[in-house]
Amino acid sequence: MPIPVVYNFRSVRARWPSAIVAVLGIAGTVGVFIAMLSLAMGFKATLVSSGTADNALVIRAGATSEMMGAVTLDEVKIIQDAPGVARNGSAPLVSPEVVVIAPFPLRATGTDANVQVRGVSGNALLVRDKIKIVQGRFFQPGLSELVVGRNVPDTYNGLNLGNTVTFGGGKWTVVGIFDAGGSAFDSEVWCDSRVLDQVYKYPENIFQSATAHLTSPAALQEFKDSITADPRMNVDVSREIDYYAKQSTRMTTLITILGGVVASIMAFGAIFGALNTMYSAVAERSREIATMRAIGFGAPSVIISFLIEALLISFIGGLLGCLAVLPLNGLTTGAMNWQTFSHLAFAFRVTPLLLAMGIIFALAMGLIGGVPPAVRAASRPVAQSLREL
Amino acid sequence: MKYSSLLFANLFRKKVRLMLTIGSFAAALFLFTFLAVVKSAFSRGVEVAGADRLVVINRTSIIQPLPIADRDKILTIPGIKAITHNNWFGGVYQDEKNFFPQFAIDIENQRMVFPEMVVPDDQWKTFLNDRQGAIAGARTAKRFGWKVGDRIPIKTTLFGGPGAWEFNLDGIYHNDRPGGDESQFWLQYKYFDESMPADQKGLIGWYVIRLDNPEDAARVAGAVDAVFANSTYETKTETESAFAASWVKQFGNIEFLILTIGSVVFFTLLLVTGNTMAIAVRERTAELAVLKAVGFSDRAVLFMVLGESILIAAIGGTLGLVFAAAAVPVLANALNGLLPVLVVSPVTLLTGVGFALAVGALSGLIPAFGAMRLRVVDALRRV
Amino acid sequence: MVRVDGSGSGGALIQVRGVDKNYSRAGEEIHVLQSLNLDVDKGEFVAFMGPSGSGKTTLLNLLGGLDVPTHGSITVDGDEITHMSAGKLTQWRARHVGFIFQMYNLIPVLNAFQNVELPLLLTKLSKSERRQHVEAALTIVGLAERMNHYPRQLSGGQEQRVAIARAIVADPTFLLCDEPTGDLDRKSADEILDLLTRLSTEYHKTILMVTHDPAAAERAHTLLHLNKGVLVEGAHLDQVAGGVA
16 A cells, blocks of 8 residues: 655655755765776776786786796796697787886876886787777887877877977987877887887896787696796796786775775765655654544555655756766776886776766665655654644 | 853753754865865975975986085075085885885985984984984884884895885984974985995985075075086975975865865755754744743844854764764774875864854854744744 | 434444543643544535634544544544554554645645546555546546546646545545635636535535534534533534525
8 A cells, every 4th residue: 555656756846945955965965976886997907907918928927916926938938839829820929127216297287207118129019919900000110119008198298299308318209109009008008128128228138027919818838837836937927817806906905995985985875865855754744644643554664664765855956966976987097007017198087887886876875865754754643633733 | 140040940941953963064074174174184294394404406307416515516506504415215114015115315414404303312323323323103013012222124026126125224313393294214325325336326216405594595596407407417496385285285185075075065065054053943932932922032042043053063072072082093094195294273163163153053043043034923833 | 413412313424432632742741632522424525613723633643643632532433443553543544534635735746537546546446446436436526537637737626626636536434624615716616615515415424524614513413612621512403594695
């Protein structure tokens, strides 16, 4: 025996100022909640998408990132001969790489940010086969030429196609732009690793990492076993995807904890607001409720009716919160990758899952804010309330 | 306060609502404090940077080294009180998650450049004579439960291959400046350099200069960079605060993010509390009219309603601040060193109280004015 | 027939036997109703009068199943309501009682049609059947053309007529009126009383009404006085006729 929902719609409309406040309270909370999570998601997605399942990254044993430790040319040769490595004809698809950071001014603030400069081998695009040159061309081995990620020209000053820049004591020309599908590589600058070594006066046969393209994702085990079993090798082998996922943990933990605290405290505020709104709704309508009870609507009907009303308010709030953060989707921002001290551009990612979580969060707040007033509404003595003014 | 008994009687008329309103205020002020603390954690380095210090780094990037021989050339520039050099020692204590900065330092000069980082003299003396000695910041020592005399194993891959280095904790430094960094871990540069392969010996990470006079900063910085211009190791010299600020900027637009969230939070809670106040007054319209009918002035009614909302704001706000002050250390632990220092400063607390009172007054103002302007005749009939 | 001495045959529609109602207020026991007996036959129109605090409203609440007596029993149409659970009592009310209040108690956010329809939502009637019933009830009270109006768009008298339509729409066993004219001017009050009289004479509704208004009381077939929790038989309709203007 339900009380008609139209009663709730009309009642919400009749008390709109109070309802709007509750709606905005919930909308604000849901908005902040989704925004923080989308930030964390975006950061994580950018790093995770940098890895592919059929690539293996080899770094010095115990190193936490490519930046630390070295891989020698001898070791690279062993990696090239390891089982499971894909080949282009007879050439093994392994890119030994050197990574440095170079300061370039951020367009947004004009202050320097550390851009990751990656010295790669000539077959880097075969090793990372998802990365495509979209403008210009790949660098010529042996020349001081740069190809830059898609985000680079927009994020930093001076790195447009055709520009010549100076860093590390060398003069470099930007000859191409590549698209790395929204991954961390999109914030990187690539050049020939041998040229980079020369310019930076690094020892010629020392690299910081080697990325091997495998014949299949399943080949990793075989590859890894062979390398770790080799007594000449002192390296860690990880699936590229796992390596990047691990790099994202510190930042995502930070954002998630901060966002979690902010959203949960806000949720308290919003629930208090919803409680107040619903309690005052119950108080203002005590005679109406008593009338319904006298007519013969049972206590459960009254509880359900008020819950519907609270859920209605919170659903609208949740929807509004979702709509408010939707424009954030795809918005690019920058942050530090703590593991490499380099600057990384990434986009907020407002996914359907996050939106659904936001709505559920809103409904949960509505439920918590609605149950006590609804129970109170149903438990008030009917005879007294009927005559209340 | 002549009307205080009336005010309190009104306050406790609806206990549940009173609790909820106080709760919303507490939530708002908790968030305010929390966001302020996080924001200052990011900009802490800038705020506490010594005005009289310059940082000299390799122009190419912070991770490129500078030769130790440059020190003597820098010292020829007038206006320098002291100079020290540091190396980044990216080691791992037990687990990668236990991050804290470790520096190989110039033991002769570090204390002269960073006088605010205080080590007891006897501890410092032990450190000087202990090749494998180390000094840790009070916060880091507390975090891992270290005591002077402990042996600390640190793994590193950055220099000289993998392997655990062992250090004797000879002393603990405290930072004199409120909110100053107490997380660093210092080891002797000499010990560090001995372990370097031949081609990496004699290199340092960066220099820190302490000036005789802070006003000389621009001149000295220019002079340093001029000395090394067109050399193999060009330098970039900037004040410590500019150096710190450029790091903060790279974290992304933290300030903007926090300001945005903060205003959403505040706007939301202002609405919530304002609405509650309005409801409370609306429900009492008839009573307020009676008060006016028996001779209370408009202003008395205004102040009574306003006083009520400000009182609620003050109680709720204080509660929120107290909770925040208690919760911040817990959070700092949960973040496990991800953020430099989380401190609740008195300034934050005072600003918070001010904010709470302002919101209280603001949210009470509209209903209070409504109550003041109430026409007795209308109100008594409006049931 | 209406009796207050407990001598009813057992065939009466409403049978009240030895009902006490005590409240404790501020630690003090107040005896509102004492050993009250009442028999009301089907089709009766009874008015209860009495000074404030005499227990009129308490009696009405007990008869309407909104409250339970401290002692004694109330039986309506063979069902003893005094020992029903709260849930059963709610269902019983929906089936048997039509309430008419002094303050009308219409739901402000629902229009006249929806207000009248409310009790029918508790029945198994289909939507079109409900519409027929509501229109019939509103026609009886003379407001069929106002069914889309909201309570605030109606005068006090019209609101009370909508409330009466709501009370009769589900064809309850009896109507309970609590000061139905208490908030109305004389002209509107008379219209409402005409309506109640018609419900009694034309539709043979059983009506129990609490009132302060002598003009209302005179419309009833039987007038009962309630004084300090005790019922006293008052004058019959023909005896008071002409006594009060």
